Amino acid sequence: MVFRKLPGVSASGMGLRLSQKFVFLLFLSGLVTLCFGALFFLPDSVRLKRIFLSKTETQPVTVGSGSENDAREHMKRPKEQGMTPAKGESSTKLKSLIRKPSVSHEATEERLASGKAQEDLTLLRLITESASVKASSSDHPDTFSYNKFKGCLLKPPLGRDGGQTSDPTTNERREKVKEMMKFAWDNYKRYAWGKNELRPLTKNGHIGNMFGGLRGASIIDSLDTLYIMGLMEEYNDAKEWVQTSLDLNSNGEASLFEVNIRYVGGLLSAYYLTGEEFYKKKVVELGEKLLPAFNTPTGIPRGVINLGSSGTSWSWGWASAGSSILAEFGTLHLEFVHLSELSRNPIYTEKVMNIRKVLNKIEKPHGLYPNFLSPVSGNWVQHHVSIGGLGDSFYEYLIKSYLMSDKSDDDAKKMYYGALEAIEANLVQKSPGGLTYMAEWRGGILDHKMGHLACFSGGMIGIGADDGEPEKRQHYLDLAAEITHTCHESYTRSATKLGPEAFRFDSGGEATATRLNDRYYILRPEVIESYMYMWRLTHDPKYREWGWEAVQALEQHCRVESGFSGIRDVYTLTASHDNMQQSFFLSETLKYLYLLFSDDDLLSLEDWVFNTEAHPLPIIRRSCLEDPAPQDKTVSE
Numbered sequence: 111m112v113f114r115k116l117p118g119v120s121a122s123g124m125g126l127r128l129s130q131k132f133v134f135l136l137f138l139s140g141l142v143t144l145c146f147g148a149l150f151f152l153p154d155s156v157r158l159k160r161i162f163l164s165k166t167e168t169q170p171v172t173v174g175s176g177s178e179n180d181a182r183e184h185m186k187r188p189k190e191q192g193m194t195p196a197k198g199e200s201s202t203k204l205k206s207l208i209r210k211p212s213v214s215h216e217a218t219e220e221r222l223a224s225g226k227a228q229e230d231l232t233l234l235r236l237i238t239e240s241a242s243v244k245a246s247s248s249d250h251p252d253t254f255s256y257n258k259f260k261g262c263l264l265k266p267p268l269g270r271d272g273g274q275t276s277d278p279t280t281n282e283r284r285e286k287v288k289e290m291m292k293f294a295w296d297n298y299k300r301y302a303w304g305k306n307e308l309r310p311l312t313k314n315g316h317i318g319n320m321f322g323g324l325r326g327a328s329i330i331d332s333l334d335t336l337y338i339m340g341l342m343e344e345y346n347d348a349k350e351w352v353q354t355s356l357d358l359n360s361n362g363e364a365s366l367f368e369v370n371i372r373y374v375g376g377l378l379s380a381y382y383l384t385g386e387e388f389y390k391k392k393v394v395e396l397g398e399k400l401l402p403a404f405n406t407p408t409g410i411p412r413g414v415i416n417l418g419s420s421g422t423s424w425s426w427g428w429a430s431a432g433s434s435i436l437a438e439f440g441t442l443h444l445e446f447v448h449l450s451e452l453s454r455n456p457i458y459t460e461k462v463m464n465i466r467k468v469l470n471k472i473e474k475p476h477g478l479y480p481n482f483l484s485p486v487s488g489n490w491v492q493h494h495v496s497i498g499g500l501g502d503s504f505y506e507y508l509i510k511s512y513l514m515s516d517k518s519d520d521d522a523k524k525m526y527y528g529a530l531e532a533i534e535a536n537l538v539q540k541s542p543g544g545l546t547y548m549a550e551w552r553g554g555i556l557d558h559k560m561g562h563l564a565c566f567s568g569g570m571i572g573i574g575a576d577d578g579e580p581e582k583r584q585h586y587l588d589l590a591a592e593i594t595h596t597c598h599e600s601y602t603r604s605a606t607k608l609g610p611e612a613f614r615f616d617s618g619g620e621a622t623a624t625r626l627n628d629r630y631y632i633l634r635p636e637v638i639e640s641y642m643y644m645w646r647l648t649h650d651p652k653y654r655e656w657g658w659e660a661v662q663a664l665e666q667h668c669r670v671e672s673g674f675s676g677i678r679d680v681y682t683l684t685a686s687h688d689n690m691q692q693s694f695f696l697s698e699t700l701k702y703l704y705l706l707f708s709d710d711d712l713l714s715l716e717d718w719v720f721n722t723e724a725h726p727l728p729i730i731r732r733s734c735l736e737d738p739a740p741q742d743k744t745v746s747e
């Protein structure tokens with residue numbers, strides 16, 4: 111016994127004074143704590159830790175490719191970053207804890223006795239800590255369920271009869287468009303297979319430098335078009351190429367925007383339409399490679415990214431003072447939200463929500479969004495505003511984000527209608543001949559020019575009309591129709607009946623290109639895109655007629671022996687082809703034409719939004735997707 115009676119000190123009980131007892135107890139409890147803590151340093155401490163910690167905390171990092179840079183660090187399990195676990199047992203378990211509060215008293219006691227209550231508490235702590243991002247991750251089951259997704263669609267994706275109409279003329283036209291697609295595809299396959307685009311005059315492939323060494327842009331862009339047209343042999347060739355030959359381990363410099371809208375968008379659509387798991391795997395793998403572009407002081411991504419392991423990014427050399435471009439960083443939202451949806455990793459959504467936060471914080475001149483923004487300071491670099499090139503799809507993605515969220519993304523809605531109001535107040539003009547157009551704005555001075563790219567805005571304003579203020583709905587629909595009419599005029603006023611790259615409303619011109627270098631047409635879709643939306647919204651037969659005029663003009667002036675080509679001058683009948691079959695001709699121009707001549711239930715707008723490359727992405731019906739009841743209403747084709 112180490113205790114002994116000290117001389118001159120009064121004793122009590124065991125012969126120790128009260129103060130001595132206190133010192134002894136203090137010593138004892140210190141000793142116990144020390145011994146207990148030391149257990150954690152023993153080699154076999156993992157077993158002990160398992161008693162006290164949730165499994166998630168002890169599992170090794172399995173997601174992501176290393177720690178070369180910040181973005182890839184984010185790809186590790188979110189728990190390590192102090193975020194909600196995006197997937198894994200703890201969130202699922204917690205959900206069950208929370209959703210089943212009626213656990214019996216006996217069961218609770220049993221868990222207490224077995225020490226499991228501690229685990230429960232740890233799990234509860236985790237969910238409390240992560241409450242801020244709970245909605246984007248822990249409410250999700252571990253993996254995306256394709257069947258459940260399909261059960262949440264209101265209509266079969268391909269409609270009742272593949273979208274075939276009961277009108278024979280419309281069907282013939284639809285068949286014609288399908289034949290054009292087959293012709294474009296067959297020639298691509300024959301002369302440019304695996305390259306990015308077909309050069310139809312020289313009968314070879316084009317690689318270009320937009321996709322950072324990625325190949326097969328025309329294949330990825332065609333997957334969904336081939337599929338909805340029922341060109342199954344061709345679709346299967348495309349699918350097989352993606353499975354066996356789409357190599358994502360490229361080390362080149364890519365446009366973040368182009369890779370996102372074409373590759374990410376194309377793969378996402380292919381997955382949602384077919385349920386083939388390899389598309390999902392590929393697209394998430396590709397999504398990871400895009401994340402380093404967001405490593406800037408503001409989180410606004412730069413335009414160019416190295417897809418290799420360095421993940422370095424920079425701004426386009428031609429963009430003002432190292433700025434990022436509105437239409438580029440503003441055209442990621444739809445795809446990135448779906449990347450989070452499929453991967454169960456909230457990082458993608460967080461990245462695009464941050465862009466929105468930055469945009470909401472800065473002051474907008476007259477409520478307008480200029481085209482160039484510094485990713486370093488978060489300030490506008492120039493006051494050039496355009497609904498055409500450099501700005502266009504940013505506006506498109508605001509309204510489509512709202513629609514894709516099943517009308518729950520109120521921020522997007524607010525930003526869209528706010529922007530539209532500013533556009534109407536500052537940019538929308540009426541020509542002396544009565545044509546409504548969108549001018550460009552340069553620091554308060556109007557440039558009375560409208561780009562072909564800006565012609566998408568007829569469709570955009572159309573699809574947003576119904577959710578505007580009640581008293582403005584008809585006005586928006588009228589505005590959409592007027593702009594679509596103006597864009598059609600830009601076609602009818604040319605010799606070829608195809609529209610120029612840009613048309614003007616000054617120097618005596620009305621909806622015509624007055625400058626030589628604006629006269630070209632590169633198989634762009636925007637005018638036809640607006641016809642398609644306006645047809646769906648109004649069923650005015652003129653839109654189908656206008657689409658048919660475009661088909662005839664494409665056949666006459668752009669079809670060559672081995673594919674379709676852009677032309678250098680829409681005002682002359684002496685053909686001068688540019689020798690390029692753009693991949694967006696397959697994904698957008700021909701798809702929108704096909705949809706125009708189909709029933710509305712082919713890729714119904716009740717279920718789908720199209721990304722800016724016309725790849726259909728499903729509306730996310732959160733309440734249905736998260737309904738724990740099994741889906742039994744799987745929609746059949």
Ligand code: DMJ
Pocket residue numbers: 371503563634635636694698722723
């Ligand atoms: C396409 O790649 C997309 O529509 C993009 O938003 C704008 N340009 C082309 C088509 O013109």
